[in-house]
Amino acid sequence: MGKYLLTALALMLIIEGVLPFLAPGLWRETFRRITEMSDGQVRFIGLTSMIAGALLLLFLSL
Numbered sequence: 001m002g003k004y005l006l007t008a009l010a011l012m013l014i015i016e017g018v019l020p021f022l023a024p025g026l027w028r029e030t031f032r033r034i035t036e037m038s039d040g041q042v043r044f045i046g047l048t049s050m051i052a053g054a055l056l057l058l059f060l061s062l
Contacts, residue, residue, distance in 0.1 A: 020027040034042065 019030075034045075037045075
Protein backbone atom coordinates (compact mmCIF):
# COMPACT_ATOMS: atom_id res chain seq x y z
CA MET A 1 0.00 0.00 0.00
CA GLY A 2 2.81 2.42 0.87
CA LYS A 3 4.48 1.82 -2.48
CA TYR A 4 1.28 2.78 -4.32
CA LEU A 5 0.88 5.92 -2.24
CA LEU A 6 4.45 7.01 -2.96
CA THR A 7 3.97 6.24 -6.65
CA ALA A 8 0.81 8.36 -6.71
CA LEU A 9 2.64 11.20 -4.93
CA ALA A 10 5.52 11.01 -7.42
CA LEU A 11 3.12 11.13 -10.38
CA MET A 12 1.27 14.08 -8.85
CA LEU A 13 4.53 16.00 -8.43
CA ILE A 14 5.51 15.28 -12.04
CA ILE A 15 2.13 16.40 -13.37
CA GLU A 16 2.13 19.52 -11.15
CA GLY A 17 5.57 20.47 -12.48
CA VAL A 18 4.76 20.24 -16.19
CA LEU A 19 3.02 23.62 -16.59
CA PRO A 20 5.59 25.73 -14.68
CA PHE A 21 8.34 24.02 -16.65
CA LEU A 22 6.79 24.39 -20.11
CA ALA A 23 4.99 27.73 -19.71
CA PRO A 24 6.14 29.65 -16.64
CA GLY A 25 4.44 32.89 -17.72
CA LEU A 26 1.07 31.18 -18.15
CA TRP A 27 1.51 29.37 -14.84
CA ARG A 28 2.33 32.64 -13.05
CA GLU A 29 -0.71 34.40 -14.57
CA THR A 30 -2.99 31.50 -13.66
CA PHE A 31 -1.65 31.48 -10.11
CA ARG A 32 -2.17 35.25 -9.86
CA ARG A 33 -5.80 34.86 -10.95
CA ILE A 34 -6.37 32.12 -8.37
CA THR A 35 -5.03 34.34 -5.59
CA GLU A 36 -7.64 36.97 -6.54
CA MET A 37 -10.56 34.52 -6.24
CA SER A 38 -12.73 34.36 -3.15
CA ASP A 39 -12.32 31.51 -0.68
CA GLY A 40 -15.60 30.00 -1.89
CA GLN A 41 -14.41 29.91 -5.49
CA VAL A 42 -11.11 28.28 -4.52
CA ARG A 43 -12.97 25.72 -2.39
CA PHE A 44 -15.28 24.94 -5.30
CA ILE A 45 -12.29 24.33 -7.58
CA GLY A 46 -10.74 22.09 -4.92
CA LEU A 47 -13.97 20.16 -4.43
CA THR A 48 -14.42 19.73 -8.18
CA SER A 49 -10.86 18.46 -8.47
CA MET A 50 -11.34 15.96 -5.63
CA ILE A 51 -14.60 14.66 -7.12
CA ALA A 52 -13.00 14.30 -10.56
CA GLY A 53 -10.08 12.39 -9.01
CA ALA A 54 -12.39 10.12 -7.03
CA LEU A 55 -14.48 9.38 -10.12
CA LEU A 56 -11.33 8.62 -12.12
CA LEU A 57 -10.14 6.23 -9.41
CA LEU A 58 -13.54 4.57 -9.33
CA PHE A 59 -13.55 4.21 -13.12
CA LEU A 60 -10.03 2.76 -13.15
CA SER A 61 -10.83 0.25 -10.43
CA LEU A 62 -13.78 -1.27 -12.32
